[in-house]
Amino acid sequence: MDEILSGLENFEKVWQRVRGEKAAPRPEPEKKFRPQHKNLDAERLELFMENENKAVAFYSELAKKCRGWSREILMGILADERSHLKKLQLEYFLLTGDSYAPPRACPNVGGILSSLRLAYLDERKANESYAEAGKETENRDLAALFIQLAADEAGHGEKLRCMIEQSLSG
Numbered sequence: 001m002d003e004i005l006s007g008l009e010n011f012e013k014v015w016q017r018v019r020g021e022k023a024a025p026r027p028e029p030e031k032k033f034r035p036q037h038k039n040l041d042a043e044r045l046e047l048f049m050e051n052e053n054k055a056v057a058f059y060s061e062l063a064k065k066c067r068g069w070s071r072e073i074l075m076g077i078l079a080d081e082r083s084h085l086k087k088l089q090l091e092y093f094l095l096t097g098d099s100y101a102p103p104r105a106c107p108n109v110g111g112i113l114s115s116l117r118l119a120y121l122d123e124r125k126a127n128e129s130y131a132e133a134g135k136e137t138e139n140r141d142l143a144a145l146f147i148q149l150a151a152d153e154a155g156h157g158e159k160l161r162c163m164i165e166q167s168l169s170g
Helices: 002-009 011-019 040-065 068-096 112-136 140-169
Strands: none
Touching: 040 068, 040 112, 040 140, 068 140, 112 140
């Protein structure tokens, strides 16, 4: 059935060629504006928002497994990560005029100590990524934000390192 319909769509053109007539020019369909490629800063912001969203989900689940001072520290880091996500979303909107909501994250939280280790490694990587992005962007507002976030992530790494040290020595 689809073959018949697709054949009928071109019938008029074919019939005009058979009869030796010139086809009347068809109006061009209106082209919608679409950027050919995303700005590097916008791409970075999307990746950073996705990572911060994953961190929010991860720390939320990890904090549920902890008590006392460990839970308080993790809740503080969680609040920071939420704040980072909101700041990145603001900069994305200011840069692109569009909003971006990262996809839902599904955290993989195992044992507390092994999860703290993974979080520590992620914070170090985030620190390096933000520091590098801060040096590479030409946008001064983004550079300042990335440098601030790099410092925050370094602080998170130190807190996690202390938590791991306390857990191992206790």
